[in-house]
Amino acid sequence: xxxxxVPKEIKISENRVGLTEAGVRQLVAEGHTVFVExxxxxxxxISNEDYERAGAKILPTKAEVYSRSALIVKVKEPxxxxxxxxxxxxxxxxxxxxxxxxxxxxxxxxxKVKAIAYETIELPDRTLPLLTPMSEVAGRMATQIxxxxxxxxxxxxxxLLGGVTGVDRAEVVVVGGGVVGVNSAKMAVGLxxxxxxxxxNRARLEYLDHIFQGRIRTLYSNMxxxxxxxxxxDLVIGAVLVTGHKAPTLVSxxxxxxxxxxxxxxxxxxxxxxxxxxxxxxxxxxxxxxxDGVIHYCVPNMPGVVSRTSTYxxxxxxxxxxxxxxxxxxxxxxxxxxxxxxGVNVYGGYVAYEPVARDxxxxxxxxxx
Numbered sequence: 001x002x003x004x005x006v007p008k009e010i011k012i013s014e015n016r017v018g019l020t021e022a023g024v025r026q027l028v029a030e031g032h033t034v035f036v037e038x039x040x041x042x043x044x045x046i047s048n049e050d051y052e053r054a055g056a057k058i059l060p061t062k063a064e065v066y067s068r069s070a071l072i073v074k075v076k077e078p079x080x081x082x083x084x085x086x087x088x089x090x091x092x093x094x095x096x097x098x099x100x101x102x103x104x105x106x107x108x109x110x111x112k113v114k115a116i117a118y119e120t121i122e123l124p125d126r127t128l129p130l131l132t133p134m135s136e137v138a139g140r141m142a143t144q145i146x147x148x149x150x151x152x153x154x155x156x157x158x159x160l161l162g163g164v165t166g167v168d169r170a171e172v173v174v175v176g177g178g179v180v181g182v183n184s185a186k187m188a189v190g191l192x193x194x195x196x197x198x199x200x201n202r203a204r205l206e207y208l209d210h211i212f213q214g215r216i217r218t219l220y221s222n223m224x225x226x227x228x229x230x231x232x233x234d235l236v237i238g239a240v241l242v243t244g245h246k247a248p249t250l251v252s253x254x255x256x257x258x259x260x261x262x263x264x265x266x267x268x269x270x271x272x273x274x275x276x277x278x279x280x281x282x283x284x285x286x287x288x289x290x291x292d293g294v295i296h297y298c299v300p301n302m303p304g305v306v307s308r309t310s311t312y313x314x315x316x317x318x319x320x321x322x323x324x325x326x327x328x329x330x331x332x333x334x335x336x337x338x339x340x341x342x343g344v345n346v347y348g349g350y351v352a353y354e355p356v357a358r359d360x361x362x363x364x365x366x367x368x369x
Contacts, residue, residue, distance in 0.1 A: 021046050198218075
């Protein structure tokens with residue numbers, strides 16, 4: 001049986017936690033020991049007492065959680081303050097986004113951590129089951145946030161997304177038609193905006209035409225089409241994902257310069273490097289900056305502020321694989337489940353996920369099963 005640690009997240013305004021009390025209860029019933037750092041769940045409305053009633057042991061410090069646990073379950077990647085707590089053969093199960101994190105990748109290799117990334121666990125149909133719930137949250141938030149920053153009191157041009165009778169609706173452009181893009185478009189359509197979605201996958205565009213029944217415009221994603229719609233948009237949402245890779249830069253600085261003052265861009269892909277050239281990571285405490293009069297919102301952990309919803313949605317998705325890892329360990333679990341095998345990003349001191357190795361120029365050495 002395994003010792004499982006749930007540390008408190010330390011990223012700015014990250015209120016999610018790696019495991020709910022329901023998840024703890026199930027793991028304890030399966031015979032495992034669960035250590036939870038003091039107050040780890042408070043940001044998600046889960047008290048220390050809730051965890052204790054579920055069978056967890058509360059530990060006062062992060063260092064104790066790491067030192068006593070064979071498997072660490074988190075939400076976000078370890079930050080520099082946590083690097084020294086990681087140890088050889090410890091299993092780290094969390095969102096990693098290593099293609100944008102060369103320093104962390106080197107630390108995980110040096111410490112020979114068995115690092116499994118939620119975002120690269122991939123089913124045979126190419127879907128990403130552990131990324132989906134947070135992509136749904138981030139996509140819906142992107143439209144909400146964009147609508148808010150279009151308000152004059154937030155520096156925007158003073159446009160209501162849905163307009164009113166006799167007045168133009170806002171133009172919303174969503175670059176990328178995946179889970180984030182669909183959820184952004186749903187919210188924008190629901191608020192009455194004029195919505196355009198771009199993607200390179202024609203089958204995906206057909207699907208979007210079908211589910212939205214003519215309420216959005218779909219365009220093939222190429223430089224000309226992106227430039228044409230971005231430069232006249234009121235709100236641009238970057239929703240591009242290439243699994244495990246750094247996001248491609250699709251919206252150039254020149255396009256941003258051509259947008260009208262007080263327009264807004266929200267780059268949901270910023271945790272993978274961003275798909276808008278002028279974007280750089282921000283935080284929930286300082287979420288925006290301006291470039292050429294255009295408001296940029298680029299917070300990498302957007303779902304962290306709707307933490308109650310996000311934490312429960314996340315555990316629903318991650319628990320299946322967590323239970324497998326706790327029961328039989330990394331090697332046997334990935335041998336049984338090909339989707340989980342794709343989640344292994346670092347193993348035995350080497351990068352074990354090819355897109356990350358390629359993007360970071362590091363040696364690729366896959367886990368042999």
